[in-house]
Amino acid sequence: MKRYSYFITLAAIFFAVSGLVYLIHYLIFRDLEHIFIFMGSDLGFVFLEVFLVVIVIERIIAQREKRGMLSKLNMVVGAFFSEVGTKLLGSLLSGFEKREKISQHLAVSQDWDHSDFKKAMAFALTIEDKPNCTNIDLNELKAFLVQKRSFLLRLLENPNVLEQERFSDLLWAVFHLAEEFEVRASLEDLPQSDLAHINGDMQRVYGYLAAEWIAYVEHLKDKYPFLFSLVVRTNPFREHPSPVVT
Numbered sequence: 001m002k003r004y005s006y007f008i009t010l011a012a013i014f015f016a017v018s019g020l021v022y023l024i025h026y027l028i029f030r031d032l033e034h035i036f037i038f039m040g041s042d043l044g045f046v047f048l049e050v051f052l053v054v055i056v057i058e059r060i061i062a063q064r065e066k067r068g069m070l071s072k073l074n075m076v077v078g079a080f081f082s083e084v085g086t087k088l089l090g091s092l093l094s095g096f097e098k099r100e101k102i103s104q105h106l107a108v109s110q111d112w113d114h115s116d117f118k119k120a121m122a123f124a125l126t127i128e129d130k131p132n133c134t135n136i137d138l139n140e141l142k143a144f145l146v147q148k149r150s151f152l153l154r155l156l157e158n159p160n161v162l163e164q165e166r167f168s169d170l171l172w173a174v175f176h177l178a179e180e181f182e183v184r185a186s187l188e189d190l191p192q193s194d195l196a197h198i199n200g201d202m203q204r205v206y207g208y209l210a211a212e213w214i215a216y217v218e219h220l221k222d223k224y225p226f227l228f229s230l231v232v233r234t235n236p237f238r239e240h241p242s243p244v245v246t
Contacts, residue, residue, distance in 0.1 A: 022039070072160045073160045073161070074219050074223075076160060077167060077216050080167075080171075081216060083148060083151055084148050084151065084152065085212075087144065088174070088205070089206075089236045089237075091144070092141075092205065092209075095132050095133055095136040095202065096129050096130075096131050096132075097132065098129045102127065102129070102210075102237070103237040103239075105119075106124065106210060106214065107238055108214075108232055108235060108237070109232060117215075117217075121211055121214045121215065124207065124210035124214055125207060129203075130202075131199055131203060133198050133199050134195065138181065142181035145174070146181070146182055148178075149178055155171055156172075169208055170205075170209060170212050173205045173209075174209070177201045217231055217232075217235075233245065
């Protein structure tokens, strides 16, 4: 009850002040009918005012804030893929047996439209093939992720990241994979049970990573065509990625 005492007190004060104003009006003009007429008009307008302010205007402001937040978040996502994500996409791809199939579905091209991105997103979220970590240089991957640990921590501290569940899940998955590598003194001669665990962690990372990459690239196509062009030329799903325009 104490948590609501402030609001109850405030409401009582406002009702008292309102009553006092009406009383003063009556004492001056002695016109009770006039008071009730305007009181009824004011009460009738309250509902329209609540609709305009609380529902319409507040929703417009919330949408603007959301667009601004998403714009800032996409800058954070771009920094992530520049520093970590793109290299990680290529490094983990080499561990999949069906990497050609994955590349076929995720190799974005200049003529992709929304339906193509939608299909790629659906595929990325349902990748069932598990990578085989014995086909990946785990020591090199460990060194890379440990090197980027402070960068990943800074991203996790960004308040905008918390507003995007998929991207925050991706960061946690990547950070967890880095921790799995870091707590092991050696990645040589690991038992099969441990390798299977690492394979599962890498599969989780890749599902989040590929889905977030597809969403980010579609955003670039809509808003920043010059950045989209570079991503198309250098993405790890192309057979021969190259920044050179041909």
